[in-house]
Amino acid sequence: MDFDGWLFERLDAVKRDGLYRTLRKQETALKNKGEKIWASNDYLGLSKDERLITAAQTALNCFGAGSSGSRLTTGNTFWHETLEQTIADFKQTEAALLFSSGYLANIGVLASLPQKGDVILSDQLNHASIVDGCRLSKAETIVYRHIDMADLEEKLASVQSRNRRFIVTDGVFSMDGTIAPLDRIMALAKQYQAFVIADDAHATGVLGENGGGTSEYFGVCPDVVIGTLSKAVGTEGGFAAGSNIFIDFLLNHARTFIFQTALPPAICAAAHTAFDIISDMYDTRRELLSSVKTIKTRLADMGFTVRGGDTPIIAVIIGDAKTAVSVAALLEKKGICAPAIRPPSVPDGESRIRLTVTADRSLQDIDGLTEAFDSIRKELNINK
Numbered sequence: 001m002d003f004d005g006w007l008f009e010r011l012d013a014v015k016r017d018g019l020y021r022t023l024r025k026q027e028t029a030l031k032n033k034g035e036k037i038w039a040s041n042d043y044l045g046l047s048k049d050e051r052l053i054t055a056a057q058t059a060l061n062c063f064g065a066g067s068s069g070s071r072l073t074t075g076n077t078f079w080h081e082t083l084e085q086t087i088a089d090f091k092q093t094e095a096a097l098l099f100s101s102g103y104l105a106n107i108g109v110l111a112s113l114p115q116k117g118d119v120i121l122s123d124q125l126n127h128a129s130i131v132d133g134c135r136l137s138k139a140e141t142i143v144y145r146h147i148d149m150a151d152l153e154e155k156l157a158s159v160q161s162r163n164r165r166f167i168v169t170d171g172v173f174s175m176d177g178t179i180a181p182l183d184r185i186m187a188l189a190k191q192y193q194a195f196v197i198a199d200d201a202h203a204t205g206v207l208g209e210n211g212g213g214t215s216e217y218f219g220v221c222p223d224v225v226i227g228t229l230s231k232a233v234g235t236e237g238g239f240a241a242g243s244n245i246f247i248d249f250l251l252n253h254a255r256t257f258i259f260q261t262a263l264p265p266a267i268c269a270a271a272h273t274a275f276d277i278i279s280d281m282y283d284t285r286r287e288l289l290s291s292v293k294t295i296k297t298r299l300a301d302m303g304f305t306v307r308g309g310d311t312p313i314i315a316v317i318i319g320d321a322k323t324a325v326s327v328a329a330l331l332e333k334k335g336i337c338a339p340a341i342r343p344p345s346v347p348d349g350e351s352r353i354r355l356t357v358t359a360d361r362s363l364q365d366i367d368g369l370t371e372a373f374d375s376i377r378k379e380l381n382i383n384k
């Protein structure tokens with residue numbers, strides 16, 4: 001069989017399982033006004049904030065469109081260093097290091113930190129970038145049941161003879177909206193002498209009084225905090241935060257930092273402005289979480305299985321992939337963008353509509369969303 005024929009067969013199998021993916025083009029911010037997007041990770045609406053755009057434009061004029069090299073060669077600027085200090089202050093750590101994405105931050109940390117003879121205990125529902133980082137590590141990875149502290153403790157107890165133990169967890173789980181019990185994880189880590197790595201991609205800007213993330217929410221300090229600038233921060237890029245020596249270690253060992261072109265300075269300037277704004281968005285955070293509660297209650301009353309903690313992510317579990325795709329298509333017809341999430345992003349039989357609530361959603365939008373779910377439920381005979 002020729003090359004394309006072989007790939008055609010592989011894609012055909014994906015299509016038969018209802019798992020075929022295609023790209024969906026978004027219009028510009030202005031043109032998009034008609035459609036309600038209920039799937040964006042831009043929780044605080046900062047990606048289109050004039051203050052961020054102006055900050056990026058000013059830096060663009062000074063530094064140009066690209067950074068021209070890795071941070072260790074020609075790509076390091078005032079804006080990279082300023083943003084790292086801002087992130088460290090925001091996360092209340094000694095230092096921080098930028099990566100080109102949250103994905104690369106997880107890979108960089110997990111592939112360089114745990115060593116052969118160590119063990120990584122990883123939550124079952126951790127993000128793909130954590131899974132891939134664990135795969136690249138020379139340490140053994142043991143998966144514990146999702147936020148199951150009894151299982152984590154049992155597994156920690158069984159690996160006491162290993163050199164070192166690392167617990168790695170999403171702060172807020174991207175596909176379920178659940179919150180990792182970081183206070184209990186830290187207590188177990190202390191008891192069983194383990195280090196904790198928390199990926200706060202979806203919690204940064206949203207959880208905690210100041211938006212500091214799961215560490216602020218629980219009042220704890222994990223050894224390593226990972227994050228992304230691409231969700232509530234409204235820009236692009238990732239970071240790791242922790243002690244000075246940890247950041248120095250990463251700068252010398254993390255391959256996704258060393259061998260990667262630095263982020264454009266204009267993006268760093270915009271992200272720096274975003275952190276300034278985020279700290280003051282107390283009311284926005286409160287209103288956002290109140291909208292989440294309203295939507296969850298209404299959908300649960302209709303008989304939907306709804307998952308998630310006090311976070312902007314709501315998982316509406318549909319079950320099989322094809323029905324989830326039909327629900328998403330009907331939502332789209334009603335002017336609501338909320339794509340179906342299917343395996344391998346979620347386990348088999350747990351395909352879902354992953355809703356996210358953003359700060360610009362009105363009560364009228366919420367009515368429109370829940371009415372759409374109600375009519376689709378009747379049309380497709382779901383929850384009977």
Ligand SMILES: Cc1ncc(COP(=O)(O)O)c(C=O)c1O
Nearest residue numbers: 101102103127170174201228230
């Ligand atoms: C929990 C988690 N970690 C990391 C990432 C990757 O972040 P980025 O999009 O900046 O690569 C994501 C993004 O989808 C995520 O949900």
